Amino acid sequence: xxxxxEENYLKALFNLANHAxxxxxxxxxxxxxIKMPTVTSMMKKLAEKxxxxxxxxxxxxxxxxxxxxxxxxxxxxxxxxxxxxxxxxFGWEEVHDIAEQVEHVRSxxxxxxxxxxxxxxxxxxxxxxxPDKNGKFAWIAYDKxxxxxxxxxxxxxxxxxxxxxxxxxxxxxxxxxxxxxxIKSVESFDGSMVVSYDNRSADTLSHTVCxxxxxxxx
Numbered sequence: 001x002x003x004x005x006e007e008n009y010l011k012a013l014f015n016l017a018n019h020a021x022x023x024x025x026x027x028x029x030x031x032x033x034i035k036m037p038t039v040t041s042m043m044k045k046l047a048e049k050x051x052x053x054x055x056x057x058x059x060x061x062x063x064x065x066x067x068x069x070x071x072x073x074x075x076x077x078x079x080x081x082x083x084x085x086x087x088x089x090f091g092w093e094e095v096h097d098i099a100e101q102v103e104h105v106r107s108x109x110x111x112x113x114x115x116x117x118x119x120x121x122x123x124x125x126x127x128x129x130x131p132d133k134n135g136k137f138a139w140i141a142y143d144k145x146x147x148x149x150x151x152x153x154x155x156x157x158x159x160x161x162x163x164x165x166x167x168x169x170x171x172x173x174x175x176x177x178x179x180x181x182x183i184k185s186v187e188s189f190d191g192s193m194v195v196s197y198d199n200r201s202a203d204t205l206s207h208t209v210c211x212x213x214x215x216x217x218x
Contacts, residue, residue: 002049004104007073008032009042010051013062014070022059071135077103078124078131079114085125086118092125092176093167126167127158127177127214142214145181146191146207153182154215161212169209174198180218 002010012031016023025043029036047054051066062070080099084090090098105111112133115121122138124130129137142157156179159170170176175197184194184202191207205213 002051002069006042006046006049006051007069007104009039009046010062010066010070011073011077013052013060014067014074017062020059021061023061024059028060068135071131071137073103075131075133075135076105076111078128079111079118079121081124081126082118082121082130083114086121091167091171092162093164093171095125096162096164123158125177126162127156142216144211145183145193145205145213145215146210148183148215148217150183150185153180153218155180155218156213157216158214159212160214166209166212173203173205174200175213181215 009028009032012028013023016027016031025036025039029039032039043052043054043060046052046066050063051069053061053063077099080102081092081095084095084098085092121130127142129139131137140157143154145154145156148154156175156177158177159167175181179197181195181197184196186193191210193205193210195203195205197203
């Protein structure tokens with residue numbers, strides 16, 4: 001049995017992993033706001049359970065078993081977020097903290113029923129992929145809006161770094177998944193963009209915002 005705390009570590013390890021699938025212990029410590037000796041102790045415990053590859057002074061890597069367990073926690077989290085938005089009317093900026101609690105419910109059939117009631121969605125309210133029953137992800141290669149060019153038309157397909165403050169900002173700008181954005185110009189100095197979408201003929205988005213919007217080109 002994997003504890004709630006262990007699930008949080010596994011999820012953090014998965015989310016922090018770089019392209020090589022590795023995580024620095026110090027980075028994990030900062031992400032979880034937990035002192036490094038405590039993190040190291042937990043890594044040894046997870047290594048004993050065959051969930052993490054751990055060696056002193058080397059980056060951490062999830063085992064295949066660890067990746068599956070992390071994926072299943074993320075599945076429960078994202079299904080919960082989708083249910084809260086789609087069936088209960090919550091805003092996409094309101095659901096993260098609730099899902100953080102619900103993701104630790106043990107019942108598999110509970111989340112399978114949520115999945116069924118939602119019509120087996122592939123993405124959560126923020127456009128992130130929902131893992132399948134085996135914890136596997138179907139990744140989609142989106143572009144960052146910040147990497148696009150003047151004259152292009154794109155559709156918002158996902159958002160990253162989904163703090164409630166950022167999502168509220170998007171709400172105020174009436175930007176949501178599916179919004180089509182026409183890039184009118186890109187400022188060479190700071191990367192900000194002048195764009196148009198829906199009934200807004202001209203709006204300026206900072207480089208920070210553009211980096212957090214994942215898009216598909218029309």
